[in-house]
Amino acid sequence: MRTSVPNPVPNLVHDRASAKRHPHHDAPDTADDFRRLAALPPGPRRDALRARIVEAWLPMADRLAGRFRDRGEYTDDLRQVAALGLVKAVDRYDPWLGKAFESYAVPTITGEIKRHFRDHMWTLHVPRRVQELRNRVRVACRELSQAGSAHHPAVADIARHTGLSEEEVREGLLALDSFSALSLDAQTAGSENGYSLSDALGSPDPALDTVVDRESVKAGLAALPERERTILYMRFFQDMTQSRIAEQLGISQMHVSRLINRCCERLRQQALKETA
Numbered sequence: 001m002r003t004s005v006p007n008p009v010p011n012l013v014h015d016r017a018s019a020k021r022h023p024h025h026d027a028p029d030t031a032d033d034f035r036r037l038a039a040l041p042p043g044p045r046r047d048a049l050r051a052r053i054v055e056a057w058l059p060m061a062d063r064l065a066g067r068f069r070d071r072g073e074y075t076d077d078l079r080q081v082a083a084l085g086l087v088k089a090v091d092r093y094d095p096w097l098g099k100a101f102e103s104y105a106v107p108t109i110t111g112e113i114k115r116h117f118r119d120h121m122w123t124l125h126v127p128r129r130v131q132e133l134r135n136r137v138r139v140a141c142r143e144l145s146q147a148g149s150a151h152h153p154a155v156a157d158i159a160r161h162t163g164l165s166e167e168e169v170r171e172g173l174l175a176l177d178s179f180s181a182l183s184l185d186a187q188t189a190g191s192e193n194g195y196s197l198s199d200a201l202g203s204p205d206p207a208l209d210t211v212v213d214r215e216s217v218k219a220g221l222a223a224l225p226e227r228e229r230t231i232l233y234m235r236f237f238q239d240m241t242q243s244r245i246a247e248q249l250g251i252s253q254m255h256v257s258r259l260i261n262r263c264c265e266r267l268r269q270q271a272l273k274e275t276a
Contacts, residue, residue: 033056078113081116088112
């Protein structure tokens with residue numbers, strides 16, 4: 001008696017097609033859901049189906065976020081950015097184009113994470129070209145160090161490894177320090193008394209405000225008689241009182257006052273004439 005055995009070929013073909021269509025375990029089969037989503041009008045039913053699709057693909061978004069760990073950003077924040085990219089991919093995906101959702105969603109989510117690093121993680125803003133140089137130099141340094149180099153790779157080694165010029169490598173190395181910045185309240189290395197970076201900063205020089213005024217009257221001062229120049233120097237540069245100037249020059253204080261007023265008015269008028 002011959003017993004009929006189910007043909008395993010169709011199931012095998014189906015399994016192979018599924019494996020090819022979904023190479024990752026976190027890639028659910030939501031093709032029918034996407035077609036229904038595209039046909040539904042706006043409303044609660046569509047919102048519920050959209051939320052179910054997003055939830056089904058969240059494991060894939062988390063996996064993609066994990067690729068960017070150890071880059072200075074919290075994992076939870078990366079997962080949120082990846083979830084945002086997933087939502088954008090779901091909203092923009094067109095199932096009628098014949099392209100698998102995963103092949104569309106992966107670059108969308110990855111691009112969203114990279115934009116997050118580019119736009120929000122740099123303390124100092126640098127051009128995108130410099131950011132790309134930094135990434136290439138950073139990867140090259142890691143690869144050269146893993147290759148057995150006992151010291152930090154030299155600029156020439158990095159240039160040969162990346163195909164960049166040495167000038168571009170130096171620019172990328174400088175950008176490595178631009179990703180994050182120290183607080184001005186951070187204590188400087190080797191200081192024992194709480195000396196911070198802000199303590200090393202200079203303050204505005206009040207004398208800068210008088211530079212233009214001094215330059216504008218320089219020619220007029222040179223044209224004054226010697227006694228008038230001496231009186232102005234003693235009054236405004238040596239901070240002497242009018243009585244002391246009068247005593248030292250052997251003239252009255254009233255005379256000193258008149259000379260100072262007359263000289264200042266003359267210099268003022270000459271400066272205004274030159275700037276008019």
